[in-house]
Amino acid sequence: MAQPTILLVDDEKEIIDLLEIYLKNEGYRLLRAGNGIEALSVLQKEDVDLIVLDIMMPKMDGIEACLKIREQKHMPIIMLSAKSQDMDKILGLSTGADDYVSKPFNPLELVARIKSQLRRYTRLNVQRPNKEHELEIDELTINTATHEVKLDGRDIKLTPREFAILELLARHRGTVWSIEKIYEAVWKEAYFDSDNTVMVHIRKIREKIEENPRKPKFIKTVWGVGYKVE
Amino acid sequence: MAQPTILLVDDEKEIIDLLEIYLKNEGYRLLRAGNGIEALSVLQKEDVDLIVLDIMMPKMDGIEACLKIREQKHMPIIMLSAKSQDMDKILGLSTGADDYVSKPFNPLELVARIKSQLRRYTRLNVQRPNKEHELEIDELTINTATHEVKLDGRDIKLTPREFAILELLARHRGTVWSIEKIYEAVWKEAYFDSDNTVMVHIRKIREKIEENPRKPKFIKTVWGVGYKVE
DNA sequence: TAAAACCTTAAAACATTCTTAAGGGAAAGG
DNA sequence: CCTTTCCCTTAAGAATGTTTTAAGGTTTTA
DSSP states (O other), rough: OOOOEEEEOOOOOHHHHHHHHHHHHOOEEEEESHHHHHHHHHHHSSSSEEEEEEESOSSOHHHHHHHHHHHHOOOOOOEEEOOOOOOHHHHHHHTTTTEEESSSOHHHHHHHHHHHHHHHHHHHHOOOOGGGGGEETEEEEEEETTTEEEEEEEOOOOOOHHHHHHHHHTTTTTTOOOOOHHHHHHHSSSTTTOHHHHHHHHHHHHHHHHHTTSSSSSSEEETTTTEEEO | OSOEEEEOOEEEHHHHHHHHHHHHHHTOOEEEEHHHHHHHHHHHHOOOOOEEEEEEEESSOHHHOOOOHHHHHOOOOEEEEEEHHHHHHHHHHHTTTTTOOOOOHHHHHHHHHHHHHHHHHSSSOOOOOTTTEEEETTEEETTTTTTTEEEEEEEEEEHHHHHHHHHHHHTTTOOOBBBBHHHHHHHHOOOOOOOOHHHHHHHHHHHHHHHSTSSSSEEEEEEETTEOOO
């Protein structure tokens, strides 16, 4: 993290402007958003290391935004609250914020808190299981980042092709994929009829993840059409 | 952590008494100390989950105590500071405190901060290094400050490249690193296909730290993907 | 019951990873 | 400044793991 990126979310432009002066001076890269909705769309496009979030905002308030962000990604969130709204603060914390600061605040205090949070995150340097990278189907967990598959917590070893097929079906839960489509999506080349290699792979996957491969629970056959994960 | 233990360190008895009412009400177990020296001796005997530390104290002040604690154990430290000592606050943070609260404070605010810190520490169910610069994987200890590696207390000599690879994998325990990613992270230059130098280094590391390099315990191969330390 | 669709198996073909050893180069020591 | 030692890289064959092929079996549908 050479130059950490901080997203400032507040509807009061003056506050953002003020913070920008202090934070730029510390070498941070800054992004801004005027409400929760904007913040979420920025997060989709940009790689953000920490968020400063005002509680009171139009459209989507900070608490709601905080919850939504937590659903997707894990990063330090510092909440800003109007003076003496202690209940709000506590609420804010139980939504998953990592810290909060009361308005009016001393900018230096906020800078210190930001440093503290970023330091913690680099110190612990943990891979936080990123919900974004996890697919869950009942007791089956597929981590697309680490290529790990777990069934009831037990590790399942899948080969790269097997993994790719399972990921494809799990990602598009409910939709049926023909053998041809699967082949093209995974192999990225044209499919020749009379090639049963996808079928063989499906069989191998079932052998590994299904209690009874003849009566599959995860990968179902849709007769005459293809396969799906329900 | 059924009933987390909190150590309150302050020379003002009234403050500790006040906090005790609020924190007991939240179900915490409480320990008290009147200064830094007392605090350290309590820590030797008791299993503490979080410390609240006043900055201004006789004998050994909070900053000094904070540094000493950090040398030994890693746990959340919340500092208390007299009003408007902003510089003190920032100093406190750079000594390794995790958060701070200004006196006079709202007890509910402190309760919220304590919850937040404890939640974080349980949420990231991370291996907490006893010392800041040590990574532990079972009986393997990696000191990133001194570049020392110990296995069951015995010294293991690793070359710089070997150390860098092991550190990388150990720091991101659980995540799988492809050969390409490892190369780029350690060598900081572009990777050329058909270069098996990472592989050879992995082999050398295994030779040194694994009982049976064919059946590695520490550095596992994830076929078709890369390597990881579990 | 025949035809079509799907399943199973095992072995051959293919790909990746491991291992070893040797040579070049950098750093340490005289 | 030369020698020695240690570290890094390269390369090639061995070992291990994966994918494909192909042939025969089973289930479903009409």
